[in-house]
Amino acid sequence: MSTHAGQAPADPAGRTDPVSPVSMSLAADPSSPAQPPAAVPAATAARLPHYLRALSDFGATVNSQDLATAAGVDAATLRRDLSRLGSYGIRGVGYDTAVLSAEISRALGAELDHRVALFGLGNLGRALAGYAGFAGRGFALVALFDVDPTVIGAALPTAAGPLQVHHTRDAATVIAAERVTIGMIAAPDGDAQSIADLLISAGIKSVLSFTSGRLDVPADVHVRQIDVGLEMQMLAFHQAHLLTPADPAEPTPQQQQRRSG
């Protein structure tokens, strides 16, 4: 995902993609009378993590222009996005990075201490287990599952220390005991749906899957999929049509200018 002329970056969704249309708020409850707390549009929500990361590149304060550039979006878009979380900017000055970080983190639910279970310990699964980025962003990897008898029971190294591998069939018990809130699926494509079913019946509402097919889940379960092949196809698309690089919504704001080519 890049943008046009080397200036305004557009999207996020990018990954892959472009755009996700559905906003996310008022729809659910027909009984709420007045106005719901506010409702952050999906497009904005997708950019918040980018802002949070970009914030770490700055000192005590930032103005919208600089932060937007670092995050790969338009300054006006950034200001509108942030204004949806509340008025945390100071006119004539900019944003206090500490305050803003805290507010974005709060909006992202960072204080909820999410506990993650990982299914599938092949190459990718092990790489994920070793990923150090979890703890730093408020996620704890607390359970590992696989169906291969040669790894079950073993203690696998993870970024936060070794963790014992359970059989997938015991997932319900372990998930309850470990108070898991997020499931990650790094198993073969063919096993994904049954793992998803299992997660659903265990009450998990958030799933991150690295598999390819579509997962069939109830409407209240949130699935995000990371598909390397799909991302590559998207790059191939842009390579094929050598057009002005456009950012497919994807969830990945991108680009700026710099060099000239």
Add this chain to the structure above:
Amino acid sequence: MSTHAGQAPADPAGRTDPVSPVSMSLAADPSSPAQPPAAVPAATAARLPHYLRALSDFGATVNSQDLATAAGVDAATLRRDLSRLGSYGIRGVGYDTAVLSAEISRALGAELDHRVALFGLGNLGRALAGYAGFAGRGFALVALFDVDPTVIGAALPTAAGPLQVHHTRDAATVIAAERVTIGMIAAPDGDAQSIADLLISAGIKSVLSFTSGRLDVPADVHVRQIDVGLEMQMLAFHQAHLLTPADPAEPTPQQQQRRSG
């Protein structure tokens, strides 16, 4: 990314996010007089890979409703998307899966035989090297790079056979010799920009990075980023605001109905 009430799936861009706004076509060449071949909007482009994958679930023909459901989008959206590639449907019948696959593949540039170089052979890099999905989708992994002297020169197993590891500093030469067209970065965050610089000077226009920070590249270079931590933050957001699951553009169309909760 899921959708609301358990019915129409929305987005794609998803991954990450919602939406990418920029379309992609006419902008580039001010010299073309009449109408450019057409121009596929970014939102549509992001969904094409999903259609392609969904197509493999069907027999000789499919109608828009079934294919849309399988791909996680609205039937009208699918029809409009496909109509942008040309008129490959048959009224009263549906789409011929073979014809449609071929057309989508062509639009995605599948016949271009993309050659991929991978930078960084840690856990993630090795997992990617072993990823079997490349060949099947028209990508060939042809070069491996790292800076660790203990792996350089070694032959690392990949899905398509062992490949020798080169030092990153020799990338320019190897990229030219192997006619690489796509670069994948699985190195530590701090090394990403210098690798990107190197790719750019070697003439690479498409980059898929698994790092976190923003990569600074010229406007004609297309970058897609896969950031696991960011995806997790997005899940956390939805978990925090237990709203109607909305699909963040992301580049990932999703969901349908099924069970009820």
Add this chain to the structure above:
DNA sequence: GGTTGTGAATACCTTCACAGCT
């Protein structure tokens, strides 16, 4: 003077609904 927050304008995407083809 500088910068935010936001009304208004614009662009884009999705969805409806149906004419037209098989």
Add this chain to the structure above:
DNA sequence: AGCTGTGAAGGTATTCACAACC
């Protein structure tokens, strides 16, 4: 009868531009 392709409508998101404020 069935289904695609698309005009038109509706909704959402981005961008401009400026008033309010520090």
